[in-house]
Amino acid sequence: MSFDLVIGDRYPSSWSLRGWLLFEKFNIEHKLHHVSFIDDRLVEEQMPEFAPAKTVPTVRTPEGVIVGDSLAIAEELASRYPDAGILPKDPAARAVARFLMSEMHSGFGDLRNDCPMNLRVAYSETSPSDEVKKDLARLEKIWAYARKTVGSEGPWLCGEYGAVDAFFAPVAARIAGYGLTVGPDAAAYVKAHLADPAFRRWRAMGMIKGAHLPWYERDYPQVNWPGPTPILATNAEGPSENTLCPYSRLPVTHFLSIDGCVFGFCNEFCRDKTRPDPAAWPAFMEIYQS
Numbered sequence: 001m002s003f004d005l006v007i008g009d010r011y012p013s014s015w016s017l018r019g020w021l022l023f024e025k026f027n028i029e030h031k032l033h034h035v036s037f038i039d040d041r042l043v044e045e046q047m048p049e050f051a052p053a054k055t056v057p058t059v060r061t062p063e064g065v066i067v068g069d070s071l072a073i074a075e076e077l078a079s080r081y082p083d084a085g086i087l088p089k090d091p092a093a094r095a096v097a098r099f100l101m102s103e104m105h106s107g108f109g110d111l112r113n114d115c116p117m118n119l120r121v122a123y124s125e126t127s128p129s130d131e132v133k134k135d136l137a138r139l140e141k142i143w144a145y146a147r148k149t150v151g152s153e154g155p156w157l158c159g160e161y162g163a164v165d166a167f168f169a170p171v172a173a174r175i176a177g178y179g180l181t182v183g184p185d186a187a188a189y190v191k192a193h194l195a196d197p198a199f200r201r202w203r204a205m206g207m208i209k210g211a212h213l214p215w216y217e218r219d220y221p222q223v224n225w226p227g228p229t230p231i232l233a234t235n236a237e238g239p240s241e242n243t244l245c246p247y248s249r250l251p252v253t254h255f256l257s258i259d260g261c262v263f264g265f266c267n268e269f270c271r272d273k274t275r276p277d278p279a280a281w282p283a284f285m286e287i288y289q290s
């Protein structure tokens with residue numbers, strides 16, 4: 001028995017992103033379940049088998065216990081997999097990670113309300129309110145504190161990538177997507193999230209799956225997404241270079257063309273999730289580069 005993980009529509013669901021990153025980054029086996037924010041039913045009503053959870057992400061543990069909150073999910077996974085690096089082993093670094101995760105979980109309401117995560121667009125000229133600027137200043141302060149206390153010199157806050165970074169991935173997406181001004185260290189941290197292959201895989205799936213939800217949109221001028229420039233891929237007809245899907249190893253039925261070469265996948269979703277950002281998918285890049 002593995003974990004069950006329930007998520008919402010990927011492109012606007014910031015809490016789902018946090019939960020999913022914990023499983024994806026630390027290779028924890030799970031079965032994915034979906035709810036949709038366009039459904040007439042409440043999230044809670046869409047997942048009665050996960051009662052009493054009422055929001056996503058929600059997890060059911062292998063022994064059948066429901067954990068319906070991202071912070072509890074992170075803590076529970078960290079306790080079950082103490083060597084995975086979900087929380088730092090060093091007590092001081094772990095305390096800092098917990099402090100920042102808790103503040104993220106309970107704070108930054110103005111940034112979250114004014115700039116909802118929307119991974120399908122990026123804006124310019126967003127003129128953030130003073131309250132949003134205060135949230136940004138606070139983020140910069142605690143990120144700097146984490147780096148200084150832990151002595152972290154790499155891209156992530158407390159050494160290697162950990163749950164604390166998963167918790168700030170949606171904030172990085174907001175800073176990038178709304179073109180919000182932050183100092184060079186915070187900007188580098190945002191850039192690291194945008195370049196992270198797991199974050200890019202989530203975004204790629206969010207680009208192609210899930211209803212359009214107009215209430216997450218804002219009326220600012222739109223610009224290109226500020227992450228790494230993706231390899232250009234378009235839907236195509238077979239035959240393809242490969243006969244088996246890079247993900248499932250099943251025979252190919254759906255095709256993408258890149259630079260005049262055709263690559264095959266076993267179904268529409270495997271093809272479509274690859275198209276927005278092929279380089280985010282290591283199994284695909286293996287056949288692309290071979």
Ligand SMILES: N[C@@H](CCC(=O)N[C@@H](CS)C(=O)NCC(=O)O)C(=O)O
Nearest residue numbers: 013014015043055056057069070071
């Ligand atoms: N405290 C929760 C918040 C989760 C949350 O608000 N999730 C949103 C989606 S991003 C949700 O499920 N909203 C549905 C609702 O509130 O009915 C957590 O940390 O997991």
